[in-house]
Amino acid sequence: MRTAPGVALGGGRYRLLRRIAVGGMGEVWEANDDALARPVAVKVLRAEFAGDAGFLERFRTEARNSAALSHPNIAALFDYGEQDGSAYLVMELVVGEPLSDLLEREPVLDPRRLLPVLAQTARGLHAAHEAGVVHRDVKPGNILLARSGKVKITDFGVSLAADQKTMTATGMVMGTAQYLSPEQAVGRPATPLSDLYSLGVVAYEALAGKRPFTGPTAVDIAVAHVNDPVPPLPTTVERRLAALVLRLLSKEPSERPGSGEELAGLLDRLVPQTPPSGVPVLVSRPERPRDEFARTRRDAGAAPDAEAARARADAPPSYPPSRRGRAGRTEPAPGTRRAAARAATPPAGSVLDAVRDAGRNLRRLRLPLVILVLVLVALLGAALADRLVGAAGPAGPGGGAYPVQATGVTRTDQYPRADASGGIIAGERRAARATTDPAGRDAGGTPDPRSTEVKDS
Known part of the structure; x- marks a missing residue:
């Protein structure tokens, strides 16, 4: 069966893309399911193994074991088919990357990122074990990391179900040597605890940046898994986490955690923000924008605060009163003058606080008070000026004063009187008095008209 972009499998339903x-x-x-219009992943048997009965049987075994599993942390199987002596699997397409690619970029992962991945993998393996399927090849390349944070276990190609007969000869090793459990290395059957050992190797590699056992050949590595002690993890790894990883890498399966579910619970307790689902939830506080004005004021007030702190440090120490003084001090009896005076006296701290508050309020009201005082001064000055001008009166021509109206009566006493020296009608009136009688008539008995004209003038 030829594979290339554009080739369709399954009667033209699955079209290969890349x-x-x-x-x-x-x-x-990566392919497209034209019947359901959805993206899928298609695993195709390599061309060199086409027609090989053994590899075809393994493909069928992987299809059956994957179809029996349904779990959020296991890549789902959609379809299986055989064509031209080869076979293919149609699976869920996981948009992301395998853990192996992440470890190539970042050899050491932060525990907060790693622990949720390990917990989800442990839950997926527990679901497979509950269904009677042992993966037998747990490694970073078979742990897919979706962009949403979900973990998907894939590639059950060498898995073994409880009701299946082994397809390997006695003593034949199945799996990857770097992640092989000691019991698998010596040819014993793999168990669910073997998958947990392999997951422990993955955890060690992600925490230390290297695998616990290496060697020039796969056989040397397998022997090291059986005989060599596990090298200690870096001291930067948290003590409880390091102890759990070393427990997973125990040579004896009975010393490891009893199940994937138990392991997931232990991993969850190491990170408080990891919920039971294993998906990390990062909660961060919202950051407030920086207040430059407040920062300037804080910097400006830093020097006085430092001087006050130095002054407090230079002050002589103070000591609480002795027990004898406290014991001899008695409270005044209620109702006495001393008790009333103590109740009326506010504490020293409250007085100081009141003084500070009053000072702050005065500082706030400084400008309004100044404006009010200026207005009052202006009004008082205007009133005083009006009073002074009214008392003196406006001057008339020749230094005399203008008539002043008061209660509707015209005062004329300010003019020079006729009897006074320099009076303007003094001459005529004196001449008139000599020739007229008191009634204003002249000696001949007729009134003198000039006296009236003189008055009018």
């Missing part, structure tokens, strides 16, 4: 990865037994392609 190759994603190449494994030991097959190739993984």
